[in-house]
Amino acid sequence: MLVLRRRIGEEILINDNIRIVVSQTTDHGCSLAIEAPKSCRIRRAELPPFQESIVQRTASALQVQQ
DSSP states (O other), rough: OOOOOOOOEEEEEEEEEEEEEEEESSSSSSEEEEETTTSOOOOOTTTTOOOHOOOOOOHHHHHHOO
C-alpha cells in the first residue's frame, strides 16, 4: 500500500487518466474530488458492489413519479 500526504489542491494521478484532488480538509477527515473515465466505476468501500438492476429500478421509479 502506498501512503501519501497531500494538501488542499494537490493531486494524485493514477495511470495518467484518473485524477484525485484533495478539495477540503477538516479535523475529522478530508474531501476528495475524483476525475476518471466513465468506464471506471468508483464506489465507497463500505457499500456493496454496484448492481445494475438497482439503478434500473431507481430510474424507473423516478420516471413514474415525474
